[in-house]
Amino acid sequence: MPSGGSPFPRLCEFTSFITPPLTSSFTPSFKPITYRHWSPMTSDCDQTNAQLEDIREQVLKAPLLSEAEALTDSSRLVAEFAEDAVFSQKVSSLIGKGMFRFVRYARRDGNCFFRCASYELFDLMRREEHFVRECEQQLHKWRNQLKTIFGEYSGDFCDVVEEVIADISAKRMQTRDDVIRVCTSEDASYIIVYFRYLVSAYLREHADEYLPFVMGRNYATVASYCEVEVEPIDHESDDLQAAALAKMFNVSINIALLERTEGDIHMISLNRAVDDSERRLELHLLFRPGHYDALEM
Numbered sequence: 001m002p003s004g005g006s007p008f009p010r011l012c013e014f015t016s017f018i019t020p021p022l023t024s025s026f027t028p029s030f031k032p033i034t035y036r037h038w039s040p041m042t043s044d045c046d047q048t049n050a051q052l053e054d055i056r057e058q059v060l061k062a063p064l065l066s067e068a069e070a071l072t073d074s075s076r077l078v079a080e081f082a083e084d085a086v087f088s089q090k091v092s093s094l095i096g097k098g099m100f101r102f103v104r105y106a107r108r109d110g111n112c113f114f115r116c117a118s119y120e121l122f123d124l125m126r127r128e129e130h131f132v133r134e135c136e137q138q139l140h141k142w143r144n145q146l147k148t149i150f151g152e153y154s155g156d157f158c159d160v161v162e163e164v165i166a167d168i169s170a171k172r173m174q175t176r177d178d179v180i181r182v183c184t185s186e187d188a189s190y191i192i193v194y195f196r197y198l199v200s201a202y203l204r205e206h207a208d209e210y211l212p213f214v215m216g217r218n219y220a221t222v223a224s225y226c227e228v229e230v231e232p233i234d235h236e237s238d239d240l241q242a243a244a245l246a247k248m249f250n251v252s253i254n255i256a257l258l259e260r261t262e263g264d265i266h267m268i269s270l271n272r273a274v275d276d277s278e279r280r281l282e283l284h285l286l287f288r289p290g291h292y293d294a295l296e297m
Contacts, residue, residue: 065115
């Protein structure tokens with residue numbers, strides 16, 4: 001793990017909600033909460049704080065990324081939504097379609113999108129030689145931009161990710177298990193911060209394109225949106241960040257949506273190729289309210 005540098009960005013105390021036009025609204029998962037209007041002497045407050053601490057402990061016990069679980073009728077997903085008719089139908093249809101063989105569950109700590117996306121990007125690099133070469137060149141160019149925006153200490157995060165990509169390029173990481181080990185290692189937080197900063201830099205670079213979307217989220221500038229919604233570690237990610245990452249790496253992000261709507265599971269694709277001549281590499285994610293997991297074919 002790199003040493004020195006500034007501490008990670010502060011944890012935000014609130015979560016924004018996804019708004020149209022990119023996809024339907026999300027609801028937040030657990031986030032640390034500050035109860036500003038309750039007296040710490042009240043038993044209700046003590047009980048609530050104890051419950052919150054219990055939730056935090058449960059979250060921290062979960063692996064950053066789980067082992068791959070086969071998508072079958074005995075999957076954890078099936079048991080989790082067994083008492084929910086709407087979600088149960090969607091899980092059954094996801095399994096029945098046979099598009100995906102496995103799911104990897106991400107820790108519910110607010111970093112689930114970037115954790116799943118970085119894992120799947122590294123795995124794509126492992127499998128596609130041309131893609132890892134393109135990423136090496138592209139991310140080397142972004143290093144100075146990150147330094148300009150975030151300062152010298154951003155180099156610590158760049159070093160970690162560039163070393164991972166160099167290992168992939170040199171065939172020192174040849175299996176999916178190798179990728180999982182990196183994404184769940186002591187450097188995992190550095191990887192998350194790097195990709196958060198990278199998406200922030202991309203959004204800032206293309207501010208004119210993304211300004212209408214951030215204004216729809218009640219931000220006056222792209223920079224202010226990034227400072228609150230993208231850069232802080234443990235802060236949930238919205239679809240705008242997913243769309244920006246897809247465009248930056250020229251990949252499609254296919255998302256299976258577990259939403260409270262009637263019918264089978266719905267799939268959306270961010271940055272989808274318009275025809276076969278523009279075929280793009282793909283990431284596959286599962287979304288349920290407030291949380292992402294990784295899907296594997």
